Amino acid sequence: MKPHSLLLSAGLSAILLAPFDAVGEDNWPTFRGANRSGVSNDTGLADKWPENGPELVWTAEGAGRGYASVAIADGKIYTLGDGLSTASDDDEYLVCFDQKTGRQLWTSKTGSPWTQGQESWQSSRSTPTVDGDRVYVVTPHGELICFNTDGDEQWRKNLKEDLGGNKADGWGYSESVLIDGDKLICTPGGTKCTMAALNKMTGEVIWQTVRPDDRGAGHASVLISNVGGTKVYVQTTGSGAMGVRADDGQLLWTYDIKKTTAVIPTAIVKDDLVFFTAGYGTGGTLVRQVATADGVNVEEIYPTNPKLGNKHGGVVLVDGYLYGDSEDQGVPFCADLMTGEIKWKSRGSGKKSASVTAADGKLIVRFSNGTVAMAPTSPDAYNETGSFTAPGSGDRPSWAHPVIVGGLLYLREGDKVLCYDLRG
Numbered sequence: 001m002k003p004h005s006l007l008l009s010a011g012l013s014a015i016l017l018a019p020f021d022a023v024g025e026d027n028w029p030t031f032r033g034a035n036r037s038g039v040s041n042d043t044g045l046a047d048k049w050p051e052n053g054p055e056l057v058w059t060a061e062g063a064g065r066g067y068a069s070v071a072i073a074d075g076k077i078y079t080l081g082d083g084l085s086t087a088s089d090d091d092e093y094l095v096c097f098d099q100k101t102g103r104q105l106w107t108s109k110t111g112s113p114w115t116q117g118q119e120s121w122q123s124s125r126s127t128p129t130v131d132g133d134r135v136y137v138v139t140p141h142g143e144l145i146c147f148n149t150d151g152d153e154q155w156r157k158n159l160k161e162d163l164g165g166n167k168a169d170g171w172g173y174s175e176s177v178l179i180d181g182d183k184l185i186c187t188p189g190g191t192k193c194t195m196a197a198l199n200k201m202t203g204e205v206i207w208q209t210v211r212p213d214d215r216g217a218g219h220a221s222v223l224i225s226n227v228g229g230t231k232v233y234v235q236t237t238g239s240g241a242m243g244v245r246a247d248d249g250q251l252l253w254t255y256d257i258k259k260t261t262a263v264i265p266t267a268i269v270k271d272d273l274v275f276f277t278a279g280y281g282t283g284g285t286l287v288r289q290v291a292t293a294d295g296v297n298v299e300e301i302y303p304t305n306p307k308l309g310n311k312h313g314g315v316v317l318v319d320g321y322l323y324g325d326s327e328d329q330g331v332p333f334c335a336d337l338m339t340g341e342i343k344w345k346s347r348g349s350g351k352k353s354a355s356v357t358a359a360d361g362k363l364i365v366r367f368s369n370g371t372v373a374m375a376p377t378s379p380d381a382y383n384e385t386g387s388f389t390a391p392g393s394g395d396r397p398s399w400a401h402p403v404i405v406g407g408l409l410y411l412r413e414g415d416k417v418l419c420y421d422l423r424g
């Protein structure tokens with residue numbers, strides 16, 4: 001489908017207030033960044049914020065309703081939303097903005113909006129994945145669509161109808177697909193096609209993996225791990241964590257968890273370690289992948305610990321310590337990765353669930369009520385060195401994960417994308 005042409009003045013509130021000088025990575029091409037750690041390699045960020053927060057560089061309009069974060073590549077920002085202020089209908093669109101100014105460049109329709117459940121649970125939630133001149137999105141309905149970076153649709157498949165997928169809960173698909181070489185890795189879920197590898201250019205199926213008795217897809221995204229010369233795709237479904245051999249889709253290992261309401265956070269991979277967590281009283285688990293004569297298996301380092309539970313704000317690993325929200329309480333925690341020992345739990349300046357990212361020894365915590373706070377990544381204590389309230393927040397939860405690229409902080413706040421300067 002061709003994108004809608006937009007006049008330069010249509011729906012714009014973007015004003016460039018500061019120069020754009022990269023101080024770290026230039027791209028954040030998928031959910032939680034290129035390596036899916038949620039940690040930026042930016043440096044030179046300010047240690048403290050002014051009373052009203054960092055400088056707002058620009059505000060872009062036309063992102064629509066939704067909780068998808070932003071993907072950034074080659075000077076463009078991509079996100080997914082429905083009911084755009086710049087569209088004439090309530091459908092869902094892939095939206096592209098100029099990274100320097102926030103000017104909306106184009107929109108391409110993906111299909112109907114997600115309207116199941118209460119209003120605050122509705123809308124888009126999958127962050128696009130950018131690879132070269134292609135952009136890949138997964139709609140809540142399970143439509144996996146490939147566009148080029150000009151907004152022209154190339155191909156699409158439905159994870160349920162075409163691949164036999166199944167969700168473990170009723171909240172729609174949220175995964176951001178993984179691109180690995182010529183392959184696209186996705187998680188339809190269930191006992192017919194738990195994971196699949198597709199040709200990224202055509203959508204043709206390369207291999208499919210079945211996890212016996214899999215409850216269905218969760219909301220996490222796939223990571224890459226290398227163990228004893230074997231490349232392993234690590235994912236978490238409604239049944240728990242799993243490892244799949246990249247070459248042929250062979251299921252290598254599983255670690256089952258009890259049935260719970262939803263399994264949402266993306267796991268953390270560090271060398272041969274896998275930390276994964278879920279909310280609703282489930283908790284966090286650490287396992288070690290071990291090379292065997294016929295593949296890879298896992299050994300438990302510590303079992304599922306409810307004190308390490310996280311619903312949907314995600315967890316980051318910095319210098320051997322885990323940082324995230326306690327379930328969705330708006331109470332950040334720090335824990336030792338190897339032992340699971342809680343170093344601190346502390347209520348911040350915001351309320352309700354909190355999503356996190358980290359950069360330059362700093363933790364950026366975005367609370368559901370619109371408060372954004374900064375604190376040093378330290379196992380000693382949680383001490384905020386600045387906070388502010390994002391404009392336009394409050395009507396719906398501020399659930400989209402924050403992104404830090406080139407010294408700038410990007411926040412998806414409903415129909416708006418906000419860009420702040422974090423440099424010292």
